Amino acid sequence: MLKPSDELREKYLRKDLLPSMFCPGCSIGQIMNYTVRAIDDLEMDQDKLVFVSGIGCSSRLPAYFEAYGVHTTHGRAIAFATGIKVTNPDLQVIVFTGDGDIAAIGLNHFLQSIRRNIDITVICVNNETYGMTGGQVSPTSPMGFKTKTTPYSNIEHSFNLSFLAKAAGAVYVSRWTTAHSVQAIKAIKKGIKKKGLAFIELISACPTSDRRFPEPKDYLNYFLNESIRYKPHCEDELSSHVFKNLNECFTAQDEGKLIVGEITDLDKPDYHELYKELKERSINEFWKKRENTD
Amino acid sequence: MDIKIKEEYCKGCEYCIEVCPQEIFQKSKRYNEKGYNVPELNNSKSCTGCKKCELICPEMAITISKEEENKKK
Numbered sequence: 001m002l003k004p005s006d007e008l009r010e011k012y013l014r015k016d017l018l019p020s021m022f023c024p025g026c027s028i029g030q031i032m033n034y035t036v037r038a039i040d041d042l043e044m045d046q047d048k049l050v051f052v053s054g055i056g057c058s059s060r061l062p063a064y065f066e067a068y069g070v071h072t073t074h075g076r077a078i079a080f081a082t083g084i085k086v087t088n089p090d091l092q093v094i095v096f097t098g099d100g101d102i103a104a105i106g107l108n109h110f111l112q113s114i115r116r117n118i119d120i121t122v123i124c125v126n127n128e129t130y131g132m133t134g135g136q137v138s139p140t141s142p143m144g145f146k147t148k149t150t151p152y153s154n155i156e157h158s159f160n161l162s163f164l165a166k167a168a169g170a171v172y173v174s175r176w177t178t179a180h181s182v183q184a185i186k187a188i189k190k191g192i193k194k195k196g197l198a199f200i201e202l203i204s205a206c207p208t209s210d211r212r213f214p215e216p217k218d219y220l221n222y223f224l225n226e227s228i229r230y231k232p233h234c235e236d237e238l239s240s241h242v243f244k245n246l247n248e249c250f251t252a253q254d255e256g257k258l259i260v261g262e263i264t265d266l267d268k269p270d271y272h273e274l275y276k277e278l279k280e281r282s283i284n285e286f287w288k289k290r291e292n293t294d
Numbered sequence: 295m296d297i298k299i300k301e302e303y304c305k306g307c308e309y310c311i312e313v314c315p316q317e318i319f320q321k322s323k324r325y326n327e328k329g330y331n332v333p334e335l336n337n338s339k340s341c342t343g344c345k346k347c348e349l350i351c352p353e354m355a356i357t358i359s360k361e362e363e364n365k366k367k
Contacts, residue, residue, distance in 0.1 A: 002345045006300070017302060019353050024330065025307035029352025036354070059342035075315040208309075217312040220350075 004041060012036045012046070013064050015119045020064060025216025027072050027178040027204030028058050028125055029093035034202075035094070035123065035182065036065075038188035052081040053081035054106060057132045057206075058125035068230075075106025078113045083125040089119070089272045092192065099126040101282050103139040114168040114197050119270045121191045121198045124161060134211030147210070162201045166264045173263040175230070177203040179223035180260065187262070196270040203258055221259065230261030295341035296361045299333065303355040306330035310356060311349040316340045319347065 009018070011034065022029050039049070049067040053059035054077035062069030066092075072080040081093045103111050103126050112121070129147055130136040136149040140161065147156045172194045174187035184202055191198030205219035213219055214278040297318070306328060311319040311333055318341055322334035341358065348356045 002348065004359050005348055005351070005357045008299070009354050019305065019355075021326075022352065024305035025309065026352060029354075030350065033349065033354050034352065037349075056325070181346075191341075216307045217309060220309060220312055266301075 002037070004293055006146055008036050008040055012039065012066055014066055015073040017064055021060060022057065023206075023208040025205065025207040027127065027202070027206075027219075027220070028061060030178045030181070031063055031096075031123065031184075031202055033041065033063060035077070035188055036183045038192065041185070041189055042192060043055070044092060044192075047095070049060050050084055051095045051096060052077050052093060054101040055132075056101050056130075057127075058096050058098040059101065059182070061118055072171045075101050075104070077101060077107045078106060078120070078122065081207070082113055082116070082118050086271070086275075093120040094192070096123045097122065097124050099124065099128065099161070100130045100138050103161055107139075111164075111168050112226075114165055114170045114199070115278050117169075117171065117196045117273050119197070119272055121194075122136045122200070123138065123191075124199065124201045125186065125204050126161065126201050127204045127210065128158075129206055129210040131206040131209045136213070146242075149258055155229055160224070160259075162199065162259075163262050165199040165201075169262060169268075170199050171268050171270075172198035172265050173201075174259050174261070175201045176201070177223035177227055177258060178205065179220050180227075183260075189284055190265075194265075195273070196268055203260075203284055227258040228264060229261045230259050230263055293294075295338070295343045296359050297335055297338050297341060298357045298359075299335075300353075300355040300357075301326045301332050302322075303353040305331055305333045305353060306332065308333070309350045309352070310359060313350045315344065315345045315346070330332065 013201050019099045022031055051062035051065055051067060051069045053062050053071055055074040066110050070080055077095050077097050082097045085093045126140055128140050130138050134149050137147045137154050139159045141154050142158050143154055165173045172191055176184045176187060191200050207216040305328055318335055319333040320336040324332050326332050343358055345358055349356050
C-alpha cells in the first residue's frame, strides 16, 4: 500500500527548500518521489544514507533529502561515492547523475566502478540533452535529434547506457522511463538491496530545454506509447542504434523505440567482500612468514 | 477518498490531469502565489484510490487518503 505523500515529505524531505527548483513538469521531481518511496519501503536508516551527485540539474537532488549529501565535481560523483563506500562500508551510498555527467565526462569512472563492483546504487536521470546549460547535444541524444547545437539534426550515434553497463559487467541494470512509476520504484528498491553496483537508468523529460513537445504531458504519453519491453532472447537478427555487437536483437518495427525493462540481474562478489577476505588472508600469510624467518 | 492538493507546491505541469483514469482533475482559472495554474477537482467522489496522480506528481503535492482514516485521527 502506498503511503500518503505528505507523511513522506515530512519525514524524508527538507521542507525549507520545498517547492523544488526544478522546472514545471521536470522528471527529476518524479525521481525524487520514487526514491523517497523506495527508501521508505526498505525502512532504511537515514543516518546511514549518503546521496552523492555531480554537476547538472539532477545533481541538485541530494539537497532535498533529509540525509547526508555530497555535491561533487563534474563527472566525478561515482569516484567520490567509491571513496565513501570503501572507507565506511556501513553507509548506503546512492548516486544521482545526469547523462552529461555519466556518459560524457564521467564515463570512465562509471565503467571502472562497474569493473570493481563497488556496492553503490547509481540512478541516472537520462533526459537525452544537457538540460542545465540550455539543451545542447549530449552523448545519449538520439540520432536525428534537433538540439541547440545541432539545429539540422544530430548525426552522431548515441550511447545506450544500460547496455553499456551490461557489457561492462554490472550486477543489476534496469531501464525505465519516468512514466513507469511502480516499475521505477521496484527497480530502485532492488538496486539498493543488491550487493554490487546497481545501475538504474530513468529516461526523463526536459520540457524546458528540449523542445520536442510543447507541453510536459506530451512527454508522458510519448514515454508510455513509444516504450517496448526488453526481450533478452529474440530470434530476429536486426538491431537498432549501438547494440549490434551485444547480441541484442529487436524486430524491425521496434527500431527507434525506447527499450525498457530489467536488463541484467546476476550475482557477483562485491569489492568490499573481496577486500575483507584479502585483508585477513594477507595478515595471516604475513605472520606465517614472520614466524618462519624467526 | 479524500484528495488534498498542496497548492503552494503545484507547478501546473498537468501530469495529474493526464494520468487520472476518472478525469477528476481539471484545468482551472486559479493561480497560486507563484503564478502557476493550479488544477481543480471535479466529481472527486468517483476517485477509486489508484494513486496514479500521487505517484506521478513531481512535487509530491497530491495526497490521497481514505476518509475513514482521517476520521479516526
